[in-house]
Amino acid sequence: MCSIEHYSMFEVSTGTTTSMAIKRRHVDHWDPPNDSLSDEPEDILEDPIQQLPRLSRMKLDSRSWVDKYCPANSRDLCINPRKLKDVRTALSNMITGELNCRLLVLSGPSGSSKSTTIRCLAKELLLGKSNTLGGLVEFLDTNTADGALPMQFPDFLAACRYHIGSNLSVILIEELPNIFHAETLFRFRKAIKEWIFSAQDIPMPPLVLCLTELDSLSERDSRSYNIENCLTVETLLGKDLLHSASFDNRIQRIKFQPIAKTYLAKTINHICSAEHIRASKSVVQSFCESGDVRSLINYLQFWVGSKGNFSRFQTGRENQITLFHAIGKVIHSTSDMTGYDHDFSHDFHTIKNVMENYHDINLLLLGLLENYTIYNGMDFETSRAMAITESLSLSDTFGAVPEFKEYALLATRLELANVKAKGPPSTMKFPRQFRLQKEQNKVSSEISNYRRYIAKLQVLRDDINLIDGNLVPKILNSFRYKMAHDVSKEQYQRVGGAFKKLFAEETPSIMENEDEAERGNEDQFRSDINEIARQEDNNKEDDDDDLSDAIENSTDEEDLEDTLDEQFLAMTQQRTQGSVTPKITIDNDINNDDDNGNDEDMQDDPELDFLVSQGIV
Amino acid sequence: MSLWVDKYRPKKFGQLTFHPQITDSLKSLAATGDFPHLLVYGPSGAGKKTRIYATLNELFGASVEKLKIDVKTFTNASSKKLEFNVLSSPYHLEITPSDMGNNDRVVIQDLLKDVASTEQVDFSNPGKNGVKHRFKVVIINEADSLSRDAQAALRRTMEKYSANIRLIMVCNNISNIIAPIKSRTLLVRVPAPSVKEIGDILLHIALKESVKFSSNDPEKLRKYVDAVARGSAQNLRRSMLTFETISMQLELLNVDNLSSATIVLDWEVIIQNIALSLRRDKSVANLAKLRVTFYELLSHCIPSRLILKTLALELASSETSHCRELMETAAVFDERLSLGLKAIFHLEGFAAKAMVIMS
Numbered sequence: 001m002c003s004i005e006h007y008s009m010f011e012v013s014t015g016t017t018t019s020m021a022i023k024r025r026h027v028d029h030w031d032p033p034n035d036s037l038s039d040e041p042e043d044i045l046e047d048p049i050q051q052l053p054r055l056s057r058m059k060l061d062s063r064s065w066v067d068k069y070c071p072a073n074s075r076d077l078c079i080n081p082r083k084l085k086d087v088r089t090a091l092s093n094m095i096t097g098e099l100n101c102r103l104l105v106l107s108g109p110s111g112s113s114k115s116t117t118i119r120c121l122a123k124e125l126l127l128g129k130s131n132t133l134g135g136l137v138e139f140l141d142t143n144t145a146d147g148a149l150p151m152q153f154p155d156f157l158a159a160c161r162y163h164i165g166s167n168l169s170v171i172l173i174e175e176l177p178n179i180f181h182a183e184t185l186f187r188f189r190k191a192i193k194e195w196i197f198s199a200q201d202i203p204m205p206p207l208v209l210c211l212t213e214l215d216s217l218s219e220r221d222s223r224s225y226n227i228e229n230c231l232t233v234e235t236l237l238g239k240d241l242l243h244s245a246s247f248d249n250r251i252q253r254i255k256f257q258p259i260a261k262t263y264l265a266k267t268i269n270h271i272c273s274a275e276h277i278r279a280s281k282s283v284v285q286s287f288c289e290s291g292d293v294r295s296l297i298n299y300l301q302f303w304v305g306s307k308g309n310f311s312r313f314q315t316g317r318e319n320q321i322t323l324f325h326a327i328g329k330v331i332h333s334t335s336d337m338t339g340y341d342h343d344f345s346h347d348f349h350t351i352k353n354v355m356e357n358y359h360d361i362n363l364l365l366l367g368l369l370e371n372y373t374i375y376n377g378m379d380f381e382t383s384r385a386m387a388i389t390e391s392l393s394l395s396d397t398f399g400a401v402p403e404f405k406e407y408a409l410l411a412t413r414l415e416l417a418n419v420k421a422k423g424p425p426s427t428m429k430f431p432r433q434f435r436l437q438k439e440q441n442k443v444s445s446e447i448s449n450y451r452r453y454i455a456k457l458q459v460l461r462d463d464i465n466l467i468d469g470n471l472v473p474k475i476l477n478s479f480r481y482k483m484a485h486d487v488s489k490e491q492y493q494r495v496g497g498a499f500k501k502l503f504a505e506e507t508p509s510i511m512e513n514e515d516e517a518e519r520g521n522e523d524q525f526r527s528d529i530n531e532i533a534r535q536e537d538n539n540k541e542d543d544d545d546d547l548s549d550a551i552e553n554s555t556d557e558e559d560l561e562d563t564l565d566e567q568f569l570a571m572t573q574q575r576t577q578g579s580v581t582p583k584i585t586i587d588n589d590i591n592n593d594d595d596n597g598n599d600e601d602m603q604d605d606p607e608l609d610f611l612v613s614q615g616i617v
Numbered sequence: 618m619s620l621w622v623d624k625y626r627p628k629k630f631g632q633l634t635f636h637p638q639i640t641d642s643l644k645s646l647a648a649t650g651d652f653p654h655l656l657v658y659g660p661s662g663a664g665k666k667t668r669i670y671a672t673l674n675e676l677f678g679a680s681v682e683k684l685k686i687d688v689k690t691f692t693n694a695s696s697k698k699l700e701f702n703v704l705s706s707p708y709h710l711e712i713t714p715s716d717m718g719n720n721d722r723v724v725i726q727d728l729l730k731d732v733a734s735t736e737q738v739d740f741s742n743p744g745k746n747g748v749k750h751r752f753k754v755v756i757i758n759e760a761d762s763l764s765r766d767a768q769a770a771l772r773r774t775m776e777k778y779s780a781n782i783r784l785i786m787v788c789n790n791i792s793n794i795i796a797p798i799k800s801r802t803l804l805v806r807v808p809a810p811s812v813k814e815i816g817d818i819l820l821h822i823a824l825k826e827s828v829k830f831s832s833n834d835p836e837k838l839r840k841y842v843d844a845v846a847r848g849s850a851q852n853l854r855r856s857m858l859t860f861e862t863i864s865m866q867l868e869l870l871n872v873d874n875l876s877s878a879t880i881v882l883d884w885e886v887i888i889q890n891i892a893l894s895l896r897r898d899k900s901v902a903n904l905a906k907l908r909v910t911f912y913e914l915l916s917h918c919i920p921s922r923l924i925l926k927t928l929a930l931e932l933a934s935s936e937t938s939h940c941r942e943l944m945e946t947a948a949v950f951d952e953r954l955s956l957g958l959k960a961i962f963h964l965e966g967f968a969a970k971a972m973v974i975m976s
Contacts, residue, residue: 373905386969393966396957439916457704470882471858478865502912
């Protein structure tokens with residue numbers, strides 16, 4: 001019997017997904033973990049490895065330790081007390097309804113005690129105020145089989161409105177509906193929006209969203225940042241929603257960090273003493289690297305269960321690092337000396353570590369270019385800057401061979417390692433490449449439109465951009481030209497828009513609402529282009545002799561005509577945009593996602609949008 | 618919207634003013650009723666297209682001026698539909714590879730095949746003029762931006778359909794055109810017009826448009842229009858646009874003020890400022906600041922190699938003692954710009970190196 005128990009324990013601890021599932025199940029009937037201290041009172045040994053044969057004879061609890069040692073109250077939480085206080089204040093304000101806040105968003109990496117904190121606090125804060133057990137209602141994607149899938153979340157949220165009064169519960173959204181599906185995401189945002197903007201005097205239960213933020217899920221389409229490859233609060237809820245809710249603080253955001261070693265060590269020591277394991281300080285230390293308390297406990301359990309004979313490096317959670325983290329390591333060198341091999345230099349080790357743990361090296365190189373100048377408050381020799389940019393430039397020419405990319409990282413590190421003075425670094429910036437591409441697309445589509453409708457394809461693109469783009473507006477804007485041709489039109493802008501400085505930002509810009517900035521400045525060229533396009537379209541319809549095979553075009557231009565028929569246009573948009581990326585059908589679903597979220601904006605200025613999208617195609 | 622540059626564009630051989638030799642050889646070529654594939658090259662604003670259209674006019678008559686825009690659709694290998702615009706008359710087509718993006722090979726092949734086969738149908742019942750013009754002309758603009766792939770495909774197509782199609786390829790520089798194509802075409806170089814030739818044209822326009830000058834002294838007028846030509850780097854298109862801009866903005870052109878005769882284009886101003894800043898402040902902080910400006914230029918689709926070239930020349934002209942090193946460095950980074958993917962690495966690399974060279 002003992003051995004069977006043992007196996008099941010193994011199974012649970014090997015995969016995070018399994019343990020997550022089990023964790024969920026426990027939510028439904030909230031029971032505090034047993035105190036197993038009384039089971040085996042005398043088994044304290046010097047070395048955990050020697051102690052193991054005894055362990056297997058122990059009467060084992062079949063639950064994984066993650067559940068077994070799930071904190072029963074907020075005092076035991078493995079979290080910075082200040083963060084706990086923040087969340088407690090926010091949540092109790094929501095329960096009493098004192099402030100406007102309707103949605104509390106907790107974001108952070110996995111295993112940083114987000115949902116556990118909410119669970120503990122919900123129980124404590126609602127004690128005596130509500131009859132519900134645990135004080136928590138959680139959205140589960142699978143538990144409502146009836147109804148259309150995209151409507152599950154709105155239905156759930158609508159039902160939750162009645163968890164007030166004596167039924168008061170905290171509503172927790174941890175599991176998300178399939179937000180990669182356009183319709184579902186749209187419904188999700190809409191439901192949240194309605195919730196947030198419900199009238200102030202209606203009592204509502206506190207709504208909490210726990211989001212494990214994921215950075216660049218895939219490299220496939222690294223042209224832009226959107227929900228497809230980057231799940232963050234911004235991409236999930238949408239900029240519009242966050243922006244409109246920020247005026248009267250209807251959404252409160254609390255960011256969680258990976259858990260600090262001190263708190264992890266405390267938890268480990270607690271578990272060790274409860275399980276009667278005496279782990280040396282170095283072992284505890286080595287466990288505390290990842291900052292993920294869940295995986296940490298799983299590994300601890302597995303380590304003890306496997307008689308301590310697998311090394312931490314084989315199984316330790318791979319420390320996936322974020323872009324900024326990776327840039328920081330290259331620029332400032334690392335302090336993490338895991339597996340430090342003394343045959344090689346410290347810098348070599350740093351780069352090896354980064355190469356192993358960060359996958360998008362091209363983005364990293366762009367990030368380095370953007371950020372190498374911050375080292376030592378921008379105060380070092382230009383010859384070093386030259387060497388760094390030289391290596392970055394060289395490695396850009398080498399193509400996809402990873403070794404060559406490593407060269408640039410190593411060169412950057414070595415150059416910066418030789419900078420003597422240590423000043424404070426400036427803040428890191430996100431590479432501008434994505435915004436550059438966005439701008440380029442916009443400019444290039446405007447040039448295409450100008451070339452197609454105004455220059456009638458008779459001027460080359462480069463001539464338009466370099467020469468005509470600057471001079472022609474000057475001519476057209478001049479008083480004498482207007483006099484001579486008896487026209488009174490608005491000012492013409494430079495073709496493709498005025499030159500704009502492109503500053504780096506600290507966060508990746510999110511690729512939605514592409515045309516926000518566009519709406520403001522009306523440009524005469526743009527309206528001319530629209531006018532001509534409309535005329536040509538009319539001519540085409542009159543002209544029956546047209547034997548050219550411009551069938552595709554004429555359908556598209558008919559769409560332009562029907563600007564009033566917004567719905568039809570939105571459909572075309574989806575069609576044209578969907579065809580931008582040559583992907584298999586599953587991906588198209590994901591792609592449309594964005595379009596749907598944008599529908600509202602697109603309808604504001606469909607004609608322009610259509611032109612832009614046409615240009616991109 | 619009728620600009621002088623369009624209004625005064627010569628339509629026929631007789632109206633062309635400069636490069637009489639080229640005009641004569643094209644004229645004799647057109648007189649035979651047939652011509653080989655052509656590769657016309659030379660700097661922009663030298664009159665390449667004008668000469669090509671004059672040739673077509675001679676061959677086919679004024680109906681080549683009746684241009685219309687067709688949209689052609691193609692399907693590429695991953696069965697994605699592509700659309701692109703073709704400028705056409707009954708006798709010719711004009712295409713630009715930059716409109717087709719990465720699919721230029723498919724488009725070129727399909728389009729030429731399409732044109733070649735439709736022509737054959739037309740020839741089954743020849744008109745009363747017999748089979749005089751049994752070919753259709755395809756003009757390929759910016760031929761140097763065709764991918765290697767497309768050029769290789771073109772080479773086969775040129776031979777296969779030579780009975781029905783004549784190609785006229787237009788580009789600024791033939792260094793990027795593969796040798797087999799150069800060998801299959803008649804190379805026609807159209808050099809930039811001289812300052813005097815541009816000046817003549819501008820004076821002619823000034824007369825026609827009755828532009829008012831502060832003085833009618835022919836010598837001063839000549840100096841003024843020469844300044845316009847020189848300030849526009851002997852690019853006729855740019856000269857004419859500049860001249861029109863100046864005369865539209867000013868009631869009276871002051872021939873004594875030659876500096877008013879040039880317009881530095883907006884992107885050139887930006888690059889000049891980069892050069893100035895590079896020379897003034899050689900620090901890492903300034904590199905970070907200049908990155909913003911480089912991105913500004915790139916985001917406006919200013920070709921990265923042009924940025925590098927303009928910047929290098931700008932720097933070299935003011936730092937004559939370091940001219941050689943600067944040019945050498947620029948050459949290295951110019952190569953990297955064509956090899957690499959992201960221009961910003963190389964532009965900043967050049968800026969950093971230029972700082973070190975100049976300090």
